[in-house]
Amino acid sequence: MPDQMRGDCLSLARHPVILTPNIDEIGGRGVHFTRAYTTCASCIAARRSLLTGQFPATNGMVGYRDGYRIKVPTFPQKLLESGYQTALVGRSMHQYPSTESYGYEKRVLGSTYVEYDDYAEEIAGIAGGTGGVKGHGISFNGWTAKPWHLEEYLHPTNWVARQSRELLASLDSNRPLFLTTSFYAPHPPLVPPAFYIERYLRMDLPDAAIGNWAIAPENDGLGLGIDSHRTVLKGEALRSAQAGYFGLINHIDDQLYWLVSDFKTKSVKAKRPWIIIFTSDHGEMLGDHYHFRKCEPYEGSSRIPLLIQGSPEMEFTSGQTCDTPVCLEDLMPTLLDLSGVEVPENVDGKSLLPILRGEKDMVHKFLHGEHSPCYSGDQAYHFITDGRVKHIWRPQDGTEQFFDLDEDPAELHDLINDVDRKKEIEICRSKLIKRLRGRPEGFTDGRKLISGRPYNAILPCIE
Numbered sequence: 184m185p186d187q188m189r190g191d192c193l194s195l196a197r198h199p200v201i202l203t204p205n206i207d208e209i210g211g212r213g214v215h216f217t218r219a220y221t222t223c224a225s226c227i228a229a230r231r232s233l234l235t236g237q238f239p240a241t242n243g244m245v246g247y248r249d250g251y252r253i254k255v256p257t258f259p260q261k262l263l264e265s266g267y268q269t270a271l272v273g274r275s276m277h278q279y280p281s282t283e284s285y286g287y288e289k290r291v292l293g294s295t296y297v298e299y300d301d302y303a304e305e306i307a308g309i310a311g312g313t314g315g316v317k318g319h320g321i322s323f324n325g326w327t328a329k330p331w332h333l334e335e336y337l338h339p340t341n342w343v344a345r346q347s348r349e350l351l352a353s354l355d356s357n358r359p360l361f362l363t364t365s366f367y368a369p370h371p372p373l374v375p376p377a378f379y380i381e382r383y384l385r386m387d388l389p390d391a392a393i394g395n396w397a398i399a400p401e402n403d404g405l406g407l408g409i410d411s412h413r414t415v416l417k418g419e420a421l422r423s424a425q426a427g428y429f430g431l432i433n434h435i436d437d438q439l440y441w442l443v444s445d446f447k448t449k450s451v452k453a454k455r456p457w458i459i460i461f462t463s464d465h466g467e468m469l470g471d472h473y474h475f476r477k478c479e480p481y482e483g484s485s486r487i488p489l490l491i492q493g494s495p496e497m498e499f500t501s502g503q504t505c506d507t508p509v510c511l512e513d514l515m516p517t518l519l520d521l522s523g524v525e526v527p528e529n530v531d532g533k534s535l536l537p538i539l540r541g542e543k544d545m546v547h548k549f550l551h552g553e554h555s556p557c558y559s560g561d562q563a564y565h566f567i568t569d570g571r572v573k574h575i576w577r578p579q580d581g582t583e584q585f586f587d588l589d590e591d592p593a594e595l596h597d598l599i600n601d602v603d604r605k606k607e608i609e610i611c612r613s614k615l616i617k618r619l620r621g622r623p624e625g626f627t628d629g630r631k632l633i634s635g636r637p638y639n640a641i642l643p644c645i646e
Contacts, residue, residue: 213492246555259286328427373427
């Protein structure tokens, strides 16, 4: 599980430059979900939905906010209770309080930006005089990029992969295992080892996707700072950001080879079937439509990678590509279903097992995504998608957009005023009205959408 990885950044997804052969194999010999989404595109909320299997409005967190406990069982807790070893290595699940494991029996933490976790202490002991992980000098949220400044074995990606392999080797083969290997990359800082950033700087890199509807920030974004979510990335700024981001993903891919090999080998020796899932919490706009970072309804931010492979005993359909909409909430019921563990009634996600085995081709007709104001009020959004089209509504001012994802996957052409799509738009709008009916914010009266309503990250159900 990398952090902030776009769903299109796979060579399996026909990305024009990126190299991800090891990640590709998970989907190539398993199932590649090409329309997987995060229903709330920021880290805390997305990971909360992943852990609980609940949509944001069900678990009560509809935006970026820390300080609220999860009060329902998480899927690692359910697996632990059923006899599994559960382990988390690397970036934490970013939940409150940080001392709460939420079902992970063993944790080896390395979140890169955290000052006193296992990784930070190791780096401080080895490279403290260099400024440690912050010695590269660039932002942990910005678009600037440069090569990693220490030995490669000290890079957080190498460290997480190495710690995962060491933990895997040490664990009891007599108990089934659920292991989460959690990378901080490709989340900034954009500091891959030199080999990886140089590889992509040698290539012809794609332009950022700029829709005919997109409006650049004033003064071409100059003076907004490198952490701004509104920016104009072009020329060297765009090339270096892309090279840093693509390089971090390529680096993860290389580090997965021996970890996946060790996991399969240990499973076979223990005579256990195995499952491998590759996904992320949300994506990254990477300059598309004059945006950087996340918290947007567009594909760069909200569409995520999801690839699932199983050993022959699991009877998954190998080499399948699935374009039905699925989401992070579906992973809890899928994993519990595969493990023979009862799925709690309060889970919104759907088991993907029927799709994995070729028995069904759909579990959701439509998916709803949302995010309360984070970077700015006008950034807040709701969207509805069936994987083929997407309808977006901005609750601050009522702005709507409509995209044909089949014909226009980069969302370059807003069709909201296209008279030929009026019926489709109305169907999507009615679906959104139905989903928002009864919400405490008052987004709808049941007949129309109502803009300008207060929109907080936390709903009353968890206050």
